[in-house]
Amino acid sequence: MKKRLFFVTLTALLTTLVLAACGNAEGSGSNDGNKGSSENASTEIKVDGSSTVFPIIEAVAEEYQKANPDAKVNIGVSGTGGGFEKFIAGETHVSNASRPIEQEEKKLLKENGIDYTEFEIALDGLSIVVNKQNDWVDQLTVEQLKKMWSENGGVETWSDLNKAWPDQKITFFSPGADSGTFDYFSEVVLADAQFRKDATLSEDDNVLVQGVTGSKHGIGYFGYAYYAENKDNLKAVPIVNGEGKPIMPSKETIQSGEYNPFSRPLFIYVKNDALNNETVYDFMKYTFENAGKMAEAVGYVAKPESAYEDALNKIKDLAGK
Template structure:
């Protein structure tokens, strides 16, 4: 009997211990599961917060040259695929008009088809703006005529001067060559706010007045329509706009310094054989925007990293790879 009581007591104690152990394990598992869930939730929240903080957003204010605009538009489109919350629309006020907005602190980036002028530099300094110039591509300023023009096969710089400089007379093709038609030439030129106009003025007009009959426009597409719509039309604009409309236009070979008539092509622009109408294209960046706006810094970095490919795609000529590398190092130094 005593042995039976002792056995019963032992069984009861064992059962209690087993029950307590089971409860303890469940509690521990519950605590572990709770902690794991909490930690997972906190971890996910932390990652989401980090991703949100890393995601760029804002607007990059850009204006300037209509010649550089096709590169900028391609860059903005590709950049939006990586950073959809960053807006980077491209304005086309012309190089001069773009610099006016840049100096007024209305833009972060100014696209230019010529270097900044001394008076523009001075105005920027007086406005307290520090900026950096980046070269993005080469362009061959293209002289074009109507597709029906079957007599003009080349022009010299002197021919261009005779045609485009105002001298008080109605300009006819026969003024350049008596074998050409005695018909009035119709001129289409970028507007005076355009860097393309400035470059043509410097190289061809040499600061003389452009023909008064010339139709001026900051929109290169307007110039294309003007030349294609008049059999006696002649105009000039960036190489990309010629390529885009080459089926409807005839490009004119220009006699270079070596006496050779050369058409603008990627090869002749890059080699310098297409002179004197080859030129570099630029963007000017407000240094304060680089330092204070992460999305502007990332946009300019993306621009320089992809300019070679995108400039070529839209019809311009890329710089040597080492020039982009050097400029990226310059950009990094501005942060």
């Protein structure tokens, strides 16, 4: 998986080029052709969106293409917001998201005549990480995180947060503004406060991993899978939950909800018309048959098996099977 995650940026670039060459996604919005007008269209699945969800869908796609060598699954990593923009424009069949779709996005889809269905594909625990050499931070509260990440929070050094900690400037690493993880973190932690301007932002979570790894006084956050893959080089910070207990992110605490407020569902959004395309339908069927196993394989937490069975029944109904 390290190699997989390391090349997220390269994959996104190549995918963008492919999508630009191919035009709109068949079976989407005004470009609705159900079965498609060419062999290429009928065997191509176009996906974009969240870098957090990317490892799950990429793992599914790798196995699917082994079993179906004529199928092409093109996966972009534009971030949740960027993925929804392409979804709304009719360029993709599936949109990956690390937050629920917003009202404005729903409105635009409706205006474009695009019907869609939301599915939860796995569970994640947004992980707050520091450098492995950081031996002073043993836990953080949401209020401390707000002070740290707010533009006017008054925190520049570790000692600004706790006088017993080093008087050393903190380096901040965050997902970019198009990321659903950025949106989720901002909503849960900052509320109405302004996000600090000096943070290094990137849509590529591997850049954030490398940033914190290379900075003794760094701090960052991203999906649990990226922490789990790099836990030898990073230190996750226990977060004080609603019951006042400092909790580490783990599969157990994420699934139980004990790791709150940072346990969250991950989503995929599917265009209903796209399921008239037999290859898109077959890929989505394969996805929900294997999503739990693949989510666990890449470091996330599977939902109960009944949730995947419900999703399978839903796509069958949408496709008229």
